[in-house]
Amino acid sequence: MIKYTVEEGIANVSWNMEGYPMNVLNDQSISAFKEAMEKAIADSEVKGITISSEKDSFIAGADLKMLQKLTVENTDMKTTFENTKVFNMLFRKFETCGKPIVACINGHALGGGFEVCLMSHYRIAVNNPKTKIGLPESKIGLLPGAGGTQRLPRMVGLEIAAPLLLEGTELSPENALKQGLINELVASKEEMFAAAKKWILANLSPLQAWDERDKKGNIVGKTNFKVPNGNIQSPKGAQLLLPGTALLMGKTYGNYPAQLAIMKAVYEGLQVPIDKALVIESRYFTSLLINPVAKNMIRTLFFAIGDANKGIARPKNVPETNLKKIGILGAGMMGSGIAYVSALAGLEVVLKDTTLENAERSSGVYGKEYSRNLLKSQVAKGRYSQEQAEGILAKIKPTDNYEDLKGCDLIIEAVFENRELKAKVTKDAEAQIAETAVFGSNTSTLPITGLSEASARPANFIGIHFFSPVDKMPLVEVIMGKQTSDYALAMTIDYIKKIKKTPIVVNDSRGFYTSRCFGTYTAEGMEMLAEGINPILIENAGKAAGMPVGSLDVADAVSIELAYKVMKQSEIDTGVKMEHIAGGKVVKHFVETLGRGGKVSKKGFYEYPEGGKKYLWEGLSEQYPLKSEQPNIEFLKKRLLHRQALETVRCLEEGVLRSKADADVGSILAWGFPAYTGGTLSYIDMVGVAQFVKDCDELAATYGERFSPTARLREMAANGESFYGVKK
Numbered sequence: 001m002i003k004y005t006v007e008e009g010i011a012n013v014s015w016n017m018e019g020y021p022m023n024v025l026n027d028q029s030i031s032a033f034k035e036a037m038e039k040a041i042a043d044s045e046v047k048g049i050t051i052s053s054e055k056d057s058f059i060a061g062a063d064l065k066m067l068q069k070l071t072v073e074n075t076d077m078k079t080t081f082e083n084t085k086v087f088n089m090l091f092r093k094f095e096t097c098g099k100p101i102v103a104c105i106n107g108h109a110l111g112g113g114f115e116v117c118l119m120s121h122y123r124i125a126v127n128n129p130k131t132k133i134g135l136p137e138s139k140i141g142l143l144p145g146a147g148g149t150q151r152l153p154r155m156v157g158l159e160i161a162a163p164l165l166l167e168g169t170e171l172s173p174e175n176a177l178k179q180g181l182i183n184e185l186v187a188s189k190e191e192m193f194a195a196a197k198k199w200i201l202a203n204l205s206p207l208q209a210w211d212e213r214d215k216k217g218n219i220v221g222k223t224n225f226k227v228p229n230g231n232i233q234s235p236k237g238a239q240l241l242l243p244g245t246a247l248l249m250g251k252t253y254g255n256y257p258a259q260l261a262i263m264k265a266v267y268e269g270l271q272v273p274i275d276k277a278l279v280i281e282s283r284y285f286t287s288l289l290i291n292p293v294a295k296n297m298i299r300t301l302f303f304a305i306g307d308a309n310k311g312i313a314r315p316k317n318v319p320e321t322n323l324k325k326i327g328i329l330g331a332g333m334m335g336s337g338i339a340y341v342s343a344l345a346g347l348e349v350v351l352k353d354t355t356l357e358n359a360e361r362s363s364g365v366y367g368k369e370y371s372r373n374l375l376k377s378q379v380a381k382g383r384y385s386q387e388q389a390e391g392i393l394a395k396i397k398p399t400d401n402y403e404d405l406k407g408c409d410l411i412i413e414a415v416f417e418n419r420e421l422k423a424k425v426t427k428d429a430e431a432q433i434a435e436t437a438v439f440g441s442n443t444s445t446l447p448i449t450g451l452s453e454a455s456a457r458p459a460n461f462i463g464i465h466f467f468s469p470v471d472k473m474p475l476v477e478v479i480m481g482k483q484t485s486d487y488a489l490a491m492t493i494d495y496i497k498k499i500k501k502t503p504i505v506v507n508d509s510r511g512f513y514t515s516r517c518f519g520t521y522t523a524e525g526m527e528m529l530a531e532g533i534n535p536i537l538i539e540n541a542g543k544a545a546g547m548p549v550g551s552l553d554v555a556d557a558v559s560i561e562l563a564y565k566v567m568k569q570s571e572i573d574t575g576v577k578m579e580h581i582a583g584g585k586v587v588k589h590f591v592e593t594l595g596r597g598g599k600v601s602k603k604g605f606y607e608y609p610e611g612g613k614k615y616l617w618e619g620l621s622e623q624y625p626l627k628s629e630q631p632n633i634e635f636l637k638k639r640l641l642h643r644q645a646l647e648t649v650r651c652l653e654e655g656v657l658r659s660k661a662d663a664d665v666g667s668i669l670a671w672g673f674p675a676y677t678g679g680t681l682s683y684i685d686m687v688g689v690a691q692f693v694k695d696c697d698e699l700a701a702t703y704g705e706r707f708s709p710t711a712r713l714r715e716m717a718a719n720g721e722s723f724y725g726v727k728k
């Protein structure tokens with residue numbers, strides 16, 4: 001775990017956790033670290049200590065498996081507090097040992113890893129722009145619980161510390177130096193140790209800025225410590241924290257307890273000496289550990305997404321497919337984005353449209369031009385050199401000729417959403433590609449099994465559903481047709497891994513998983529509108545529940561007209577009239593009678609004035625007069641979230657979803673179901689299955705079938721079961 005050496009009176013405590021790709025703080029490593037540090041402190045020959053790593057990174061943070069255990073096992077506040085306080089007491093002991101400690105940062109120093117650096121007296125980093133330094137705990141519902149909330153603001157001031165703590169911003173070593181998080185930058189590991197030695201020899205009796213010696217010479221926290229650039233009670237400090245709290249509430253609607261706990265820990269902690277401050281921090285850390293939000297966020301955002309990225313859904317029996325060349329049919333909005341992310345991943349890309357001009361579109365937005373523009377801005381931001389950008393761009397071959405698809409391992413079709421056209425391009429492309437090549441469709445609505453009928457090799461036919469804009473959206477929904485083979489799935493997952501996106505795998509059905517459940521959010525908003533609920537209230541309820549945008553707003557953005565087309569197609573396919581499905585009447589009225597198709601046509605639920613800010617259309621209240629008595633916002637929030645979660649349960653029970661993790665991951669990454677819940681199924685656990693069923697029964701009594709709980713949910717409620725074994 002730890003390599004301990006002493007050379008010329010300097011002990012080097014170097015982390016090297018066997019079996020782990022990166023060093024992490026867990027029970028074993030901390031106890032080995034403690035032992036090594038205590039040895040160095042006790043050894044009178046040792047003048048100073050360097051903390052370093054044998055791996056490419058320094059310490060990547062706390063082992064989330066350990067944190068998860070703490071969150072799951074310890075719902076008892078007192079035990080959790082005692083368990084977490086240990087870190088703070090230990091680091092405080094090292095900090096006040098009297099010997100100089102230097103953190104030698106040769107790679108990522110994140111979370112608990114950076115807190116090790118903060119308790120050190122001096123920080124030196126190798127200047128590698130790929131290294132990340134910071135405290136990202138708030139991103140998973142926690143706070144830096146080993147002194148981070150107290151040492152960082154004492155070191156760099158509130159203004160710099162606040163975004164680093166609240167948003168978990170990670171910095172390169174160069175930026176970390178500029179902002180005062182580290183003291184020195186060097187070019188190599190050798191230089192780092194030389195600089196550390198020099199500093200130690202010049203500072204044999206170090207004191208942190210927040211410490212002083214008492215009359216007996218013991219190191220104790222300063223009672224009158226001044227925070228750099230403005231104390232907490234100073235006008236500047238107050239200016240930062242008070243509106244900060246309001247801004248935070250405005251942004252998060254109080255749904256994310258970590259950010260609030262960080263604010264409180266900083267505010268209270270900075271008014272007392274560091275020892276007391278660390279106890280305050282441990283208390284807030286405990287409150288977060290026992291809060292379901294951290295449990296849920298860690299489960300989904302870390303473990304489930306991590307597993308998906310590693311390819312948990314990939315059939316094990318298929319050897320690595322090692323794809324090199326990809327063909328994309330349709331150089332429109334989606335095809336251009338897919339070409340860009342594929343070229344970035346180093347794949348050879350053939351981008352085919354009906355004409356060469358369409359594929360190239362040197363004067364337009366999409367086509368190969370799309371990649372050219374994005375790369376230009378990447379070069380401007382310094383992310384790529386001009387040469388690298390040209391190399392990436394050269395990987396995309398625009399064409400109007402199917403023959404150029406020869407040698408492609410994978411084809412992704414992104415032509416217009418039209419069954420006949422899709423059938424034609426499938427046949428034309430298949431005539432050029434090898435028997436082993438896989439054909440993927442990026443359709444957002446057409447069932448894959450039906451589309452695969454046009455294919456001569458339906459086993460190689462699969463759905464590869466991207467989200468817009470492709471270069472920003474992290475998720476890809478893979479859809480298995482009835483005949484799709486393990487081989488096609490393996491190739492698709494290998495591809496998604498190459499382009500560094502997160503796959504979820506679902507079975508074929510109308511709307512698949514993500515479009516179907518997302519549609520319930522917009523539909524519920526439209527039902528509310530039709531009932532006479534104030535549209536401002538509808539939009540605020542969505543945002544207050546944690547959705548990224550209001551339901552009417554997002555319905556406009558994806559287009560009411562598109563919803564109309566999808567509903568029409570479904571009417572033809574299933575025989576169910578659109579007026580009889582949720583939201584259908586409103587969609588029909590808006591498109592057929594009012595001619596308001598959404599944002600694309602610049603009029604929908606909102607108005608989009610030229611050059612101005614959009615606003616809710618005044619005519620809404622004429623179409624749907626407001627009820628005299630408006631519902632409570634909490635009730636609307638519940639209605640919006642429960643509806644999406646219940647549809648997810650249906651997808652799980654119908655076998656559209658193949659795993660609970662896919663449900664949770666997909667809901668957050670595809671349509672922005674609030675991350676604090678951990679996703680749609682984790683949300684039901686958070687509410688409690690029995691309570692959820694009771695709520696849905698009540699909602700169904702007023703709003704009908706769409707809220708009726710499934711038989712399995714009732715059974716779960718009766719047996720006290722939950723999705724993730726959470727007791728309620």
Ligand SMILES: NC(=O)c1ccc[n+]([C@@H]2O[C@H](COP(=O)([O-])OP(=O)(O)OC[C@H]3O[C@@H](n4cnc5c(N)ncnc54)[C@H](O)[C@@H]3O)[C@@H](O)[C@H]2O)c1
Nearest residue numbers: 330331332333334352353354414415416417442443444468
């Ligand atoms: N827009 C979205 O947000 C979104 C999201 C997920 C999936 N999709 C799906 O992706 C597909 C494409 O959508 P889009 O928004 O990119 O459409 P788009 O209209 O922007 O692009 C379609 C492109 O296909 C080209 N095309 C037409 N016939 C062709 C042919 N025979 N050979 C080659 N190219 C041909 C067109 O010239 C056009 O450039 C659709 O199936 C759509 O449902 C769209």
